[in-house]
Amino acid sequence: MATVTAVRIRIPAPLRPLTGGQGEVTSDPGSLKDVIAALDVAYPGLKDRILEPEGRVREFVNIFVNEEDVRFLQGPETELRAGDRVSILPAVAGG
Amino acid sequence: MSYLQGLRCQRCGHTLAPAPVHICPECLGPLELVYDYTAMKATLSRDAVEAGPPSMWRYRSLLPVGDAPVVDLGTGLTPLLRADNLAKALGLRNVYIKNDAVNPTSSFKDRPVGVAATVARSFGLDTLACASTGNLAASVAAHAARAGMRSVIFIPEDLEQAKIIGTAVFGTKLIAVKGNYDAVNRLCAEAVDAYGWAFVNINLRPFYGEGSKTLAYETAEQLGWRAPDHVVAPIAGGSVLTRITAGFEELQRLGWIPETKVRVSGAQAAGCNPVARAFQAGADRVQPVRPNTIAKSLAIGDPADGGLALNAIRRTGGSCGDATDPEIVEGMRLLAETEGVFTETAGGVTVAVAKKLAQSGVLRPDETVVIYITGNGLKTLEALGASCGPSATIAPRLEEIDRVLGSAAA
Numbered sequence: 232m233a234t235v236t237a238v239r240i241r242i243p244a245p246l247r248p249l250t251g252g253q254g255e256v257t258s259d260p261g262s263l264k265d266v267i268a269a270l271d272v273a274y275p276g277l278k279d280r281i282l283e284p285e286g287r288v289r290e291f292v293n294i295f296v297n298e299e300d301v302r303f304l305q306g307p308e309t310e311l312r313a314g315d316r317v318s319i320l321p322a323v324a325g326g
Numbered sequence: 327m328s329y330l331q332g333l334r335c336q337r338c339g340h341t342l343a344p345a346p347v348h349i350c351p352e353c354l355g356p357l358e359l360v361y362d363y364t365a366m367k368a369t370l371s372r373d374a375v376e377a378g379p380p381s382m383w384r385y386r387s388l389l390p391v392g393d394a395p396v397v398d399l400g401t402g403l404t405p406l407l408r409a410d411n412l413a414k415a416l417g418l419r420n421v422y423i424k425n426d427a428v429n430p431t432s433s434f435k436d437r438p439v440g441v442a443a444t445v446a447r448s449f450g451l452d453t454l455a456c457a458s459t460g461n462l463a464a465s466v467a468a469h470a471a472r473a474g475m476r477s478v479i480f481i482p483e484d485l486e487q488a489k490i491i492g493t494a495v496f497g498t499k500l501i502a503v504k505g506n507y508d509a510v511n512r513l514c515a516e517a518v519d520a521y522g523w524a525f526v527n528i529n530l531r532p533f534y535g536e537g538s539k540t541l542a543y544e545t546a547e548q549l550g551w552r553a554p555d556h557v558v559a560p561i562a563g564g565s566v567l568t569r570i571t572a573g574f575e576e577l578q579r580l581g582w583i584p585e586t587k588v589r590v591s592g593a594q595a596a597g598c599n600p601v602a603r604a605f606q607a608g609a610d611r612v613q614p615v616r617p618n619t620i621a622k623s624l625a626i627g628d629p630a631d632g633g634l635a636l637n638a639i640r641r642t643g644g645s646c647g648d649a650t651d652p653e654i655v656e657g658m659r660l661l662a663e664t665e666g667v668f669t670e671t672a673g674g675v676t677v678a679v680a681k682k683l684a685q686s687g688v689l690r691p692d693e694t695v696v697i698y699i700t701g702n703g704l705k706t707l708e709a710l711g712a713s714c715g716p717s718a719t720i721a722p723r724l725e726e727i728d729r730v731l732g733s734a735a736a
Contacts, residue, residue, distance in 0.1 A: 325511035326563010
């Protein structure tokens, strides 16, 4: 079995125009904010849609790491390890 | 005809034609509906409403359904009960109960779902879906059955039995998810991209929410075309409170009711109080919590419209309080014993918080107060458990009555 070395990031439909239509992309491990910065190099514009200029997660975006809301973890400082699954979702749903 | 012009992002103002979408493609902000109020004001009237059917559909011209045949179970125009006994118990003078526990599936959810099911059919979608804490589940399943549509419903696995049975009976695909509502909601927010379904509270959310405005329309009409001074509504996702607020403002804009200020206060369970906490802390953003409360229908730790609800409360001079589990049960019993209305735990929350707001002087004796009761007590019998049972068990002999009632028999 191949060793898992990457973090997998799920991209919601409204952001897929920025990822060439891909619903999932991968990145090397690191802090969430570093992973997002790396993704922004590969997919320009992605970071601005997810984070505010000062680095806080945008009000209408939720980010989950292995199904846990990062607001219950360390927010943008949350460390992502190989094999972690990140899901980026528009916040306004449900209720 | 429809007065709906399109969708607009509440954050960046980007506009779109009507479509089953809830998120701005530019900034991911929430979308809202835009209506032509000038045309509405010129062509619609209170008289036409009063001549309409005895249901929420008497307001169909104000709803985003156009001329489509509506998916209707006979929802709405529920009783607005003057509640003098409850008022006395709360130390207030003018209290009304809007009893939405008596809708077709026993909660207010039939209002937003009636609109969402109708709109889904207009968009050519054949499957209704939702993430639900129980009340929405039953309503979506019932409306899908009525409309001849398929339904797929996701709930947390620990819901009350009446909510599970009361949903499954409609022949839906009911999927119990191992996790709380926020986990169910996250799963469904991912599923909406993968399946072409009408998730009523996700991709149809801008339309769905509009149905709850009829709670305000009916209240105003039942009060003789005027708004109350103060309303108290429960907060789960925050949609019903914001739409009640918007409903009164809309009627004022149409000139159908006087332009008086309506204070809007919110009620949450202490075990799931993200909006109450943000209100009391003076915070600008609502932070999520992990829910732990018997009020399962309000157990949304990350409310989608929490920020909007917070703004509505602050803007109108209302307040936001919370109630512990024992206070919730006490609230259910207070309403039942004073007014003969049996509400579920969510209504217990609303009554208990109204009591606290009256004690602290936020609800004032000179105000006309409307308390929104959004769900039926038969759905959450577990919350009362052994505290409600026979006063005595007797043999079928006359003297036995005297024995157990004593002097009270006279």
